Amino acid sequence: MPQPMPKRILSKVFAASFAALLTAGAVACAPPEKDDSGAAGSGTDAAQATSAEDFGGMEALVEAAKAEGELNVIALPPDWANYGAIIAAFSEKYGIKVNSAQPDASSQDEINAANQQKGRSTAPDVFDLGQSVALANTSMFAPYKVATFDEIPAAFKDPDGTWVNDYGGYMSIGFDSAKVPPVTTVDDLLKPEYQGKVALNGDPTQAGAAFSGVLMVALSQGGSADDIAPGVEFFRKLKDAGNFLPVDPTPATIESGQTPVVIDWNYTNSSETKKLPSWTVVVPPDNAVAGYYYQAINKDAPHPAAARLWQEFLYSDEGQNLYxxxxxxPVRADTMQADGVLDPAVAAALPVVEGPVTVPTPEQTEKASKYLAENWAAAVG
Structure with a gap:
């Protein structure tokens, strides 16, 4: 049986790959009540603030956010990147109610919700998005630089703070060793033993995890970040063999046995090992794919001060350690480790992959996204 991934900090090749390849590039309700100027309590227009200094400092930002009293987040499953604990810590620290909508939604669902609920108090204040969806919707984001902005490598942020990478990981295959044979390679998934058992986390035309899953499969079939077609063809074969399971996996489907094989980020798959001891996680070593998610503020956020305080929390030492x-x-991991503020226990638990790691550039992501939009549905529909 394949062993779980080594519990060490991510290797420098992971960080180097990103540095080299990533370049800056509901129910209707009444609108939120604001004064005529849309100003925060200090007189600052919170929706226009690009740093805490615009409020008069962090204490004033906290005061303005507390006055709003609420924060709307979306598509943040509690078991995903430790968001359950992050939300609880933020709410307890600042006394701000966090409304978490559609925790299992895709990145595209986040954008759709913001457009559909624009002007309402239920609209998302912040986004946590996969690369392709984030870069296609930057006009919806409000630029903001957190206090630790200068500690974030240039490759992981827009220069104006319109978006900032928050956390990353590797694409993986998780499987229940009590229900299916060990998976050692992507090609194993075509075997009869996996009939009706292989699920992909989402639709790759809408969800970052699924997009990266198809890319990982493409690499295993001779494709590349410039040619995702072999990945789509593999999933066509998987469907024709009866092995592809068109179910969006969740912790419930995994624990019930409905989705015994799941292609998803390593951190999401690994979280299941705490509940299901037979759940095993493998990062295919010969076609490793890594990716960061994109954090941004909705420029039409109904709680603009709380949205900015949320960003400050996520990129603080406390927030990064929770990730x-x-x-x-966490995107600040290297700097925090050098400064001695990255929790040693959690640093030791971060996975590492030896060897080459593929990280698509924004241009490659755009090209692959276009191919998926034109070919995915026909392949698996």
């Missing part, structure tokens, strides 16, 4: 506890690599 690491969820098995993801």
């Amino acid at each position: 690491a506890q969820g098995g993801v690599r």
Whole structure:
């Protein structure tokens, strides 16, 4: 049986790959009540603030956010990147109610919700998005630089703070060793033993995890970040063999046995090992794919001060360590480790992959996304 991934901090090749390849590039309700100027309590227009200094400092930002009293987040499953604990810590620290909508939604669902609920108090204040969806919707984001902005490598952020990477990980295959044979390679998934058992986390035309899953499969079939077609063809074969399971996996489907094989990020798959001891996680070593998620503020956020305070919390030492506890690599990990503020226990638990790691550039992501939009449905429909 394949062993779980080594519990060490991500290797420098992972960080180097990103540095080299990533370049900056509901129910209707009444609108939120604001004064005529849309100003925060200090007189600052919170929706226009690009840093805490615009409020008069962090204490004033906290005061303005507390005055709003609420924060709307979307598509943040509690078991994903430790968001359950992150939300609880933020709410307890600042006394702000966090409304978490559609926790299992895709990145595209986040954008759709913001458009559909624009002007309402239920609209998302912040986004947590896969690369392709984030880069296609930057006009919806409000630029903001957190206090630790200068500690975030240039490759992981827009220069104006319109978006900032928050955490990353590797694409993996999780499987229940009590229900299916060990998976050692992507090609194993075509075997009869996996009939009706292989699920992909989402639709790759809408969800970052699924997009990266198809890319990982493409690499295993001779494709590349410039040619995702072999990945789509593999899933066509998987469907024709009866092995592809068109079910969006969740912790409930995994624990019930409905989705005994899941292609998803390593940190999401690994979180299941705490509940299901037979759940095993493998990062295919010869076609490793890594990716960061994109954090952004909705420019039409109904709670603009709380949205900015949320960003400050996520990129603080406390927030970054909470991310690491969820098995993801926080974007400030290297700097925090050098400064001695990355929790040693969580640093030791971060995974590492030896060898080459593929990280698509924004241009490659755009090209692959176009191919998926034109070919995915026909392949698996």
